[in-house]
Amino acid sequence: MLDLRLYMAQRLSALIMAPLVLGHIAVMIYAIQGGLSVAEILGRTQGSAFWFAFYGLFVLAVSVHAAIGLRVIAHEWVGLRGMALSLFTWATGLGLFTLGARAVWAVTFA
Known part of the structure; x- marks a missing residue:
């Protein structure tokens, strides 16, 4: 049963990530083509x-x-x-x- 729940959690996380990845790429293209600086x-x-x-x-x-x-790789290999x-x-x-949350905090509220 644990394997089924992990399988479903990974698929659900992929469904969440897909539009966020596309949004992130669109924002990066906009920023680069617009010549925006880091500041x-x-x-x-x-x-x-x-x-x-969004990034959280x-x-x-x-x-x-x-x-x-x-986890799958560590188990198999x-x-x-x-x-x-x-x-x-x-x-x-x-x-x-933890690493990602620190980065999100740094670019939004730090």
Whole structure:
């Protein structure tokens, strides 16, 4: 049953990530073609609840998606099982979420 829940969580996170990836790419193309500097970009994102929510959801979805994907790789290639595999999955997910959340905070509210 755990495998089915992880499978569904990874698929759901992919569904969430897909439009966010497209939005992120569109914003990056707009910023590059518009010749925006880092200061101008930060001026638009600082204090923005929208960008905080957009990239916060992005970070959460990526953290879940990547942790589950790396779990499968660690199981198949490294042979991790049981508690070691669970600890690896949680550490990976929480580590990615922490790094991403710090980045989101830095560009929106720091």
